[in-house]
Amino acid sequence: MxxxxxxxxxxxxxxxxxxxxxxxxxxxxxxxxxxxxxxxxxxxxxxxxxxxxxxxxxxxxxxxxxxxxxxxxxxxxxxxxxxxxxxxxxxxxxxxxxxxxxxxxxxxxxxxxxxxxxxAGLASLPFAAVPGAFAIAAKIAAGIDILASAAAFRMRDVAPGQAAPSAIAAASAAALMATVADAAELPAEKRPAIADQIATITRLSAEPVAQAGPIAAAIVSTVGAIADVASPAEAVEAFAVAAVPAGNDVFGLVAAAAFATGFCQTLAAGDYLSRQDARRARDRISPVVDPVLEALAAGIDVAVSEWLGEIAATAASDLSAVAANRAPLVSVQTEISLPATALAYALYGDAGRAGELVRRNSVATPAAMPISFEAIAP
Incomplete structure (x- = not known):
């Protein structure tokens, strides 16, 4: 009985x-x-x-x-x-x-x-550049309980004397988040709260068995908070790949899953001016998410994999919809080199879009654009 x-x-x-x-x-x-x-x-x-x-x-x-x-x-x-x-x-x-x-x-x-x-729900309503970013933020918040329960279940039979690797993994996740927060262009008013959350993870990592659920919940919520305001997406992308653990320690897996979802959110929140821009963003999802899903398959509850897969699918679907509603990129040829302002006025009737042409083509001298360059179709 x-x-x-x-x-x-x-x-x-x-x-x-x-x-x-x-x-x-x-x-x-x-x-x-x-x-x-x-x-x-x-x-x-x-x-x-x-x-x-x-x-x-x-x-x-x-x-x-x-x-x-x-x-x-x-x-x-x-x-x-x-x-x-x-x-x-x-x-x-x-x-x-x-x-x-x-x-x-x-x-x-x-x-x-x-x-x-x-x-708890969301801390505030995130008015994202793209509706998909809001949906993903909601899914990340909903997954906090899933990962907390999965981590607590995985750690339930670990003896305190055997928990040192897990304590190191939890502390490493906190350190990685601190590095991401430094690399991302976070608003100054958001940094103290995120730093406090990271400090909480570090403190809880001293008791990885007793605090397994709270540690996992804090990892996911902190990465979500960073993703809400992170710019650019590359700041999260590099660490999403780095977070994939060599072994299958539960806190390493939780951090990898959290960073992968955060990366999906930052991609969905991006502003894509052309069809090709949105498609390139969509194509960045799989190389980041697939290795994490592979690691999760052998090391944690299947509900976590389903959660991450659903977020990745939401991001891909939303970026596909964005791509379908954007103008394509075209190649423009001119006989002579012209200023960016003149070209922007000729293409769009708006000289103010000169900066867009300069940035897209990495031009050092706006007064002398190359005779062949990329532009969004008028």
């Missing part, structure tokens, strides 16, 4: 442990129902998933219940999303809209809580 006392995970929030009396969750789809006039039929349309609430009856108990309660309250009141480890459902990234404490005189050393959690 199964030992149910050992079947469930120890509950925690922001790393602060507590006990759970009742664990409740809800889910479902937002379905729009449209009746058809003069008919017994109707139309149902799937509008996406419902916001997932989690309701817990929790408690703190013991001789130091008062001190532990203060720590738990601080965790509940702290701003921003954080990882909640549920006994049965595992790690999820959540926010805390409401909690309530109760203490009874006749139950000294016992403090009860009723807590409402809600899945």
């Amino acid at each position: 199964r030992d149910w006392l050992k079947a469930f995970r120890p509950a925690s929030f922001r790393g602060v442990p507590f006990f759970v009396e009742v664990e409740e969750a809800e889910g479902g789809r937002r379905v729009a129902v449209s009746p058809i006039a003069y008919s017994d039929l109707h139309v149902t349309e799937d509008m996406g998933g419902q916001v997932r609430p989690f309701v817990l009856s929790a408690y703190i108990v013991g001789d130091i219940a008062d001190a532990s309660t203060r720590s738990f309250i601080a965790a509940l009141n702290a701003p921003g999303p954080a990882t909640l480890v549920l006994p049965m459902l595992g790690p999820v990234l959540v926010r805390v809209p409401h909690w309530r404490l109760s203490r009874e005189l006749g139950r000294a050393g016992y403090v009860g809580f009723e807590i409402d959690f809600v899945s």
Whole structure:
């Protein structure tokens, strides 16, 4: 018979442990129902998933219940999303809209809580250059729970004395993210928050077994935060390839998957002026994603591979749609060398597009364009 006392995970929030009396969750789809006039039929349309609430009856108990309660309250009141480890459902990234404490005189050393959690979702609505970037950002956020659960499951049987390689892999992932953040042109106002997230991963890496879920969740959310604002895509691309681990350590695999999805997001957010530009961007997806999928196949839950594959497919499909709606590149020949402003006016009736011609053809002297160059078809 199964030992149910050992079947469930120890509950925690922001790393602060507590006990759970009742664990409740809800889910479902937002379905729009449209009746058809003069008919017994109707139309149902799937509008996406419902916001997932989690309701817990929790408690703190013991001789130091008062001190532990203060720590738990601080965790509940702290701003921003954080990882909640549920006994049965595992790690999820959540926010805390409401909690309530109760203490009874006749139950000294016992403090009860009723807590409402809600899945974290996106930090803000990213108005991306291309709609596909928004869809990918949403998929990355949705995958945080998937990777956290997969990492926690993989690490469950690892003895603390055998966890040194995993600790190194988690710390290496944090260091790699710090390098990417430095290489990417991140807005100054975003850098402190991302640096704090990276520091959290480094701190958690000291306990790779106990903190496996939170480490994986933090890796994915941090790479997603970098990808939201990274420019150019090359800053993420190089490290997506470098992140593929030689072995199959779980945190190396999580980092590789996270960087691959971040690269897909930065590509989808790009601004492609010509059909060929969008197609070239689409063709960059496979060389980055395929090695990661191959590594994931042997080392982590299949749901992670499916998640990455879906994001790559979304990026490829979106870039194909962009390509179909852009003008092609053409080769322009002139008898003599002319200034870029004159050529831009002749081609587009807009001398302001001279910089576009200069950048596309890597011209050092805008006043003297080559007699053969590339331009977007008028």
